[in-house]
Amino acid sequence: MIYMLREPVVAGMFYERDAPALKKHISKYIIQKQEKYKSKAVVVPHAGYIYSGRVAGEVYSSIEIPDLIIILGPNHTGAGKPISVMTEGIWRTPFGDVKINEPLANEIIKKCSAASKDDRAHLKEHSVEVQLPFLQYIKKSFSFIPVVLGDYNINNLQIFAGALAQIFKEKDVLIVASTDLTHYEDADSAKEKDTLVLKAIEKLDEEEMIKQVEDKDISMCGWMPTYVAIRAAKLLGATKGIIIKYMNSGDASGDYSQVVGYGGAAII
Structure with a gap:
């Protein structure tokens, strides 16, 4: 059988193209923890690893990772459908290939009219x-x-979250919401705004999160993935959010005048 192969598009930019170098880089961010959360979902940033890798690494170090993962990302390019599910193929990274779970991806399309x-x-x-x-x-x-x-x-995001919960209620699955927080404000302003978002995530209040994003004009690129992840996780039995780490790009660059905020959370 011939599978569609998606080659990496930001290897060599956001992270190393060379597998040994990438492994060495990621190893700096992975923490050995005795106890790990069994999470329904996580919130993780998606910038270049030198900027947001420490937050991502601590989140992934803090949770059990199952055999099935749903990764929800925002649409930065404007291409494709409003809720776009890739249902077949293989994604390649410097570490090798990861296969899409075709039966379950197609089940989402079958059961969710919004996708x-x-x-x-x-x-x-x-x-x-x-x-x-x-x-x-x-x-x-x-x-x-x-x-x-x-x-x-x-309404479509709610329908989609409900469909995920229905399809995966008997399965061991992790939902990953990929998002950065405030973009290109000074560090103090970013932290003030991002704290409002993180408090809403901690309370598992996706409606409050959207309200803060709208009222305070918070440039959180992945509010849709985060909204869906919180809502689906609650339907799957999650009862609380745990904020694991917060940083901004200035912590890596030294420039705090215009930063991007990065928050990591586990929803358990």
Whole structure:
């Protein structure tokens, strides 16, 4: 059988193209923890690893990673459908190939009228791709379902979250919401705004999160993935959010005048 192969588009930019160098880089961010959360979902940033890798690494170090993962990313390119599910193929990274779970991806299309089978939104989108090397570093074998969200219709996001909960209620699955927080404000302003978002995530209040994003004009690129992840996780039995780490790009660059905020959370 011939599978569609998605080659990495930000290897050599967001993270190393060379596998040994990438492994060495990620190893700096992985923490050995005795106890790990059994999470329904996580919130993880998606910038270049030198900026957001420490947050991503601590999140992934803090949780059990199952054999099945759904990665929800925002649509930065504008290509494809509003709720775009890639239902077949293989994604390649410097660490090797990861196969899409085709039966379950197609089940989403079958049971959710708001979702579309679509590859275009995924071909140049980095927000899903950058999660894979971290997951591969920790867990050698898993299947995943990539989803890119660009649907501003809250009702559709609710329908999609409900469909995920229905399909995966009997399965051991992790939902990854890929998002950065405030973009290009000074560090103090970013932290003030991002704290409002993180408090809403901690309370598992996705409606409050959206209200803060709108009222305070918070430039959180992945509010849709985070909204869906919180809502689906609650339907799957999650009862609380745990904020694991917060940093900004200035912590790496030394420039705090215009930063991007990065928050990591586990939803358990």
